Amino acid sequence: MRILLSTYGSRGDVEPLPALGAALQAHGVEARVSAPGDAEFAALAARAGVAFAPAFAPVREWAKEMVNRSRSASPEDRAKLISGQAAEIAARQYEALSAAAEGCDAVVAFGLFPSCAAGRLVAEQRGMHYVLGTFCPIWLPSQHNRPHEYPGHPLPAGVTDNRLLWETDIRTKYALFGEAVNGQRVSLGLTPVQNVRDYVYGNPVLLACDPVLGPWLPSDLIDAVQTGAFILPDERPLPDRLDAFLDAGPPPVYVGFGSISVASETGRAAIEAIRARGLRTVIASGWAGLGLIDDRDDCFEVGEVNQQALFGRVAAVIHHGGAGTTVAAARAGAPQVIVPQIGDQPYWAKRVAELGIGAAHDDGVPTVESLSASLEVALAPKIRIRAREVASEIRADGAEAAAKWLIEWLGRQ
Structure with a gap:
């Protein structure tokens, strides 16, 4: 079995994936990490002994450019910037992940939403299994918390029912990312989807954060499997x-x-x-x-x-x-x-x-x-x-727990 672990983001989005890859390989599953091609991220994969496939572009300069462009922009202009960047990421990351997924049986996607959308598209095109992963419970639909508020798309004033707010989140994600996802789908000969959020999220979702620090309260809006944080052991001495x-x-x-x-x-x-x-x-x-x-x-x-x-x-x-x-x-x-x-x-x-x-x-x-x-x-x-x-209560075995769950879940599919 081969699993592609994909992400696009900063170090916090990348470092956990080699940890999961190493845990999978300890169980005889071949793992491959696709992440921004910055040298520090390739070094993380090498330290874990996991194959590395660069994403569509390094992230450090891209992130700096995004910050500079959005710093003085209005909320509406920032929303347009997000949508424009999403379309570029979805298209270019699809090409990168298509190559990285060669010979793989499943894609587990973390990081920016349009990057995960590209992973979902690659999995769909190739008949592969797909799982979304996230490092914080607030990103997942739940009656226990409000959704994230995006620039140019404030949550409706006076609404306190979190279920209704998560319905709003479906429309917000379509407004921000619908063109990116469906534009790529049409280019591949696929029909557009109306609910891009749930298409990219899938069900279940892998929640890779510690249950003491970020507890997940059961939700009937999505099934999240909380495993604990993925921690890559670091044996390097201090300078x-x-x-x-x-x-x-x-x-x-x-x-x-x-x-x-x-x-x-x-x-x-x-x-x-x-x-x-x-x-x-x-x-x-x-x-x-x-x-x-x-x-x-x-x-x-x-x-x-x-x-x-x-x-x-x-x-x-x-x-x-x-x-x-x-x-x-x-x-x-x-x-x-x-x-x-x-x-x-x-x-x-x-x-x-x-x-x-x-x-x-x-x-x-x-x-x-x-x-x-x-x-x-x-x-x-x-x-x-x-x-x-x-x-003393923080789990150190999150990557191991996730590896076991993935292997068992994929075996049932």
Whole structure:
């Protein structure tokens, strides 16, 4: 059996797939990961021993262009931008996945909606099985939560029934992605679909997030199989200079925003807020290119680093609230300050606060004062104790559980 694991997105969308691929291969199933062709993502697949097939384009420059084009656009123009990009992604990703799926029996698709749509189309054309996967429960139809609100398509005012709001979500996704999906279908000689959301989602859906951090409450709107997060073990040692910095004083506070293009002022505000509390800083440059603000020896800059090794040695983690960083900090028992920006990040910020393992930064541009207030919450002794308690409850076998489920489910089809 061969399974294609597909995604298009940033590191948080990519790193879990080699973990799942390695778990599948341990059960004798050949796995192939298709993801953006950025060198860092190919390295993840190589580390896991899983074959890698590049998606239609690297993602880093594409994401930067999208941010720049949408930054000053109106909600209506942003909606048009999303639809236009969706059409390009669906068409180009279909070609890439058609090649990557050669000899495969199934496609498991994560990441951006039009990329998943391309995976669904490839599976349909080739008579392959298809499963959608997601890393956060808020993306799935449920009477327990409201759907995501897209630019130019606000949720109707005054409507509190989540079921009705998810009906609205069907129309919103058609407005944003219908032309991309059906344009590709017509080009392949297929008839258009009216409900593009449910066509791409399918049923059941694989929910790859930890049940403590992001619990799934049963819904009669869709069947989700929650397995736990897919965690790729990282045995890489920390760089010698970082290791020496950690040993030279009390645990520092980590600051990193991953692939989110936050302003450089955010990094400066974080360092100054940490210094105001007499603590040291490890700052990750990330895609925003954050770095040191002076030559003082209480701050250390890192690039891509083994978070699994680092987070167990820090006093707290200040980050954007990506699903991967959230679970990495939670597994390490590190208190968190989440400064959410987009997508599912507000959800993870809310969950961290609800669990008592950190603080959710209020909306707005982070300042020294606002970050200092959030740090005061996260560094409280009761938060540290609670974070360690929750760490013992986080599952480490999500990829293994998903691999077993996929093999069993495909065997029944």
